[in-house]
Amino acid sequence: MPTNGRVWAALGGAALLIGCVSGPAVSDEAGGSGGHGDERRVLVFSKTAGFRHDSIPEGVAAVRELGSAHGFAVDATEDADAFTARNLGRYDAVVFLSTTGDVLDPAQQGAFERYIKRGGAYVGVHAAADTEYDWAFYGGLAGAYFQGHPAIQPATVDVEDHAHPATAGLGATWNRTDEWYNYRSNPRERAHVLASLDESSYSGGTMNGDHPIAWCQDYQGGRAFYTGGGHTKESFAEPAFRQHLLGGIRWAIGEARADCRPENGYRPLFDGTRASLDGWRQAGPGSFTLDDDGTITSSGGMGMLWYADRSFGSYSLKLDWRMSGASGDDNSGVFVGFPPSDDPWSAVNNGYEVQIDATDVPERTTGSVYGFRSADIRKRDRALNPPGEWNTYEIRVEGERLRVWLNGVKINDFTNTDPARSLRDGHFGIQNHGADDQVSFRDIRIKELPARAAAASAAAAARTPGD
Secondary structure (H helix, E strand, O other): OOOOOOOOOOOOOOOOOOOEEOOOOOOOOOOOOOOOOOOEEEEEEOOEOOOOOOOHHHHHHHHHHHHHHHOEEEEEEOOHHHOOHHHHOOOOEEEEEOOEEOOOOHHHHHHHHHHHHOOOEEEEEHHHHHEOOOOHHHHHHHOOOEEEOOOOEEEEEEEOOOOOOOOOOOOOEEEEEEOOOEEOOOHHHOOEEEEEEOHHHOOOOOOOOOEEEEEEEEEOOEEEEEEOOOOOHHHHHOHHHHHHHHHHHHHHOOOOOOOOOOOOOOEEEEOOOOHHHOOEEEEOOOEEEEOOOOOEEEEOOOEEEEEOOOOEOEEEEEEEEEEOOOOOOOOOEEEEEEOOOOOHHHHHHHOEEEEOOOOOOHHHOOOOEOOOEOOOHHHHHHHOOOOOOOEEEEEEEEOOEEEEEEOOEEEEEEEOOOHHHOOOOEEEEEEEOOOOOOEEEEEEEEEEOOHHHHHHHHHHHHHOOOO
16 A cells, blocks of 8 residues: 555543452342443353353353453352343343353243343353253354263364454464363354364364364354363463453453354465465565464565465455554555566556555545545444454455455445456455555465356446445
8 A cells, every 4th residue: 555644543442440249140220331331241150050060160260350350340140030131231241151051041041032132242161062952042152062072181272263362362273181072063154163173182072073162153143252161170270261261252242353254165375384375476575574473474565475376256365464563553455356467566556455554544444445445434443453453354356346344344345347457367465565564464265256156246236336
């Protein structure tokens, strides 16, 4: 993005009060924070009607400590009478902490369903999957039911999503000891898998090599995050597990955004390894540096790292990006639809740039098709994570139609009418803008789309350009 003199318009959040209340959560005349003020509030529910985990006290204490340190209040209860419409309305999320069996009666179930459908959030920990087997809504919300488990043992967790706050701080693999659940079904088609177990790394896995262990989803108007970890007392003292749990809670209460749509059929173009950069070429000055955590970070410029192995005409491109500077004044973008060239200005003049920097005029800010179409600013601002945190783009090209999703929210819909900039066949690349701009990327992946879908998409765009 060739521009200067930008001013960062920071996204401000209201100050969060810190609180921690013990005993059953009950409604009061003053109301609570679930949409009633600035304070975020979480309810931890740990009632058991079957096996009871001796790690529950440690889990409750950990959530309270995380709340105190990160600005959300925590109430804890094992009283199902807390599940009323009025009381649940006080909370931004409800954590089912190793609940087991039938813990809610029909009226309480109905109140919780309405809470979720009105925008509430669920966080399930470990045996939350061993709960309410005869309540279909809950099974869909949790994502999968418990089937069984082998003995407690070490295992390797493969991290599939590095942009979600629950997994952003983890490497490609995560080695830890816990009680590893097998599930009655695979949630992958319905939920967005964040991490899965390498069944070859331990004994007793029964999910045929595709074994999700943490996932998130948007569900019937609300949000749901589940992690299979947390059986042992020691789990809640592990810094990495606490960060994992904190990230899930932050996403659930709306303090962080992530793309939690199901993701299937993508193949990696850059997976964090040096070998995966073989298909890419640097055009123009500057470069990208591969870091130990599997990210590449821009330096110098103005140049572009582009995927030279082949061109694409109908596809969904996903990638995670992060602005490094605290000010957010870090310039970069994703170019699509340009012919092969080692001149970065060829992409500027013959393709389109989806902008990253949010410090310019609307048609040149995050999510814009640079210089041609602004993103929906209201939706963009709600979806955008601040500098220093990861964001995910989906850039979908079908025919001459280009759509952009930011953290799962569609923020732009643009149709090209210039034959010289045709999107029907071309390359894509990521920009290194200049010495003062540092933007990191990771997990660049693509799914090719059928041409028939592209034609239908183009026809739909012609009828209703944008939305």
